[in-house]
Amino acid sequence: MIIFNASTHIIPYYNIFQDHPFAVICHNICLYQMSDLILNLFLKSSLSFPLFLHVQFILLHSLLNKTEHSIMHIISFFLVMLKIVFCYKSQKVQRGSDVSLRCDVPLMSKSSTLHWEKDGEQSPNSTLMYNNSAYIILHTVDERSEGNYYCRLMENGRVQTVRIHTVNVTSYSQNKIHTIYRQSGNNSDVSLIFKSKKIYHRLRWTWEQSPKSQIDLIAVEKGIEVQIKGPIEPGRNSSTTYTGQFFIFHISPVNFNYNGTYRCITETSTYTTTILRTIRVSVEPPDGVLRNQSVVLTCEVSEVNDSVTLVWLRMEGNRGVLVKQQTMTEKNNMLRLTVNLASNETDPLHWQCAVFTENTLRALAPITISRTSSNTNAPTESSTVTDQGHIFEPLLYNIFYFYTDRILKISM
The missing domain is CATH 2.60.40.10 (Immunoglobulins)
Structure with missing residues (x-):
């Protein structure tokens, strides 16, 4: 992490810029636009951050004329640079492992959207909202998973880059241990490499x-x-x-x-x-429920050796509402979370069980409650469990957004 020291990073440059008209630029280009401009320059260049910072100082010094607005120049420029520091991250990950990325927007209106892109290509729009945070999970990463991942906020017709995460994958995997989570089911799979x-x-x-x-x-x-x-x-x-x-x-x-x-x-x-x-989700009764019938949903994790949190989410479109959660911090052969739904609570047919380890989203297991039209228990909807194993390939990734009015205290 880069630490700015005023005596070494700001004061030496103060004399350089003390007479430059940065105020004129600030009147014509807002700070966010300037920030995105510099971010794009940084990402498209092959410079390291310290070298990039030095180059930007040189460029600005050569472009700006003398004026008395140097303090505004210095403050605004360092705000831009601080934004780059806090929104940019590079990570080297193990080949064959799963990688979870996160993007946060503290204040976001309901009309705003947040999504991840990889090198300009938007990911599949499988979304959940939770505390205005967006998650993306890359499964079984390899060289095809490498690149820049951009978290974009679309608000009032304007697109802003909130976070950039660069993923680099190791060529080999010697002496490495990693843990992965997979939902059990006919369409799920895992590759050991x-x-x-x-x-x-x-x-x-x-x-x-x-x-x-x-x-x-x-x-x-x-x-x-x-x-x-x-x-x-x-x-x-x-x-x-x-x-x-x-x-x-x-x-x-x-x-x-x-x-x-x-x-x-x-x-x-x-x-x-x-x-x-492994993760397993189930619904009881399994063959479909009547409209006035109660339902039991169960989510299980095969084994717990560290802190694991299970969360049941009721899906309302792309929004997940927290219904119940449980955290296990001691070693246990199995972690199970059950939700009992009364007859008037079964109208939302789509549910998801989210799995967290400490502060990382590791997996999401969806399930659908099937309706039946009579006591014969002949389902009117085809499937109760929706496997997502077929998307667990490199570069076929999910974005998980979730938003809820309740508080799930997981410090990310």
Whole structure:
């Protein structure tokens, strides 16, 4: 983080700009427009922030004429630079991991919109609102996930960049451990990725659901075909040949009992480790409900080893209203959150269970309450659980906005 010191960053430049007419510019270009202009210059350049700051000083010094309005110049210029510091972030993430980004707007009218873009392309508009914050989750990141992600605020016909987040993905994943969350269901999947600069003659993916229960799932050796050994059948994207540097174990669909620790092991040691937590949502009765019938919604996480918060949201269009939440801070085999809905509370058919770990949104599991027209329990709507596993591919990402009149105290 860059820290500005007046004696080293401001005073030396005060003498340079003490006679420049920045007031004229301020009258013609508002601070926000100037801020966005400098932000765009910064993002399109390959300069580091300190070097960019120095270049901007030189450019402004060469363009401005002498005047008595230097203090306004200095203050306005540093406000612009501070905005860049606080809204820009660069992050290096592990290949194959999940990445959650957040964007906040303290004061936003109901007519305003907030969305994420990647390098100018708007992401799929799957939105939730919560405390005027926008979230985006990138699943199983690789080199295609790299780039600049922009959080845009559209208000009164004007577009403003609120946050820029640059994502860089590591080329390899040696000695790394990461945790991912997936909703169980027919359309859900997860890819476990091994990629190494070094060539290994033997590789295997293992699964450990409980201590000292490790079993081999898939193995490959130079000159020998891939061997399937474990109870989890490899998905269509699993590796089928030996390369020595790249080995994928793809799981599809993801069952709730597939939670556990997955390791890729070479001849000598563990190369990479992925901890999988599974999520399951259900509705009771499962075959459809009458209009005057009560309903029970359940959200479960397979295992809890750290602070996890489950949140049930009632969906009203793109707005999620907080109904119930629960936080587990101690190790537990399972975390379950149940909501009992009276007959007059079942009109909203679309619900979502959000999963947070500490201050990070990790997953979202949607479910739909099906209506039935008679006591025969023949559903009038097709599906009760809506899987989103098919969007958990690199660069196919969700934006999560949620807004609620209740307070969910999760410090992001």
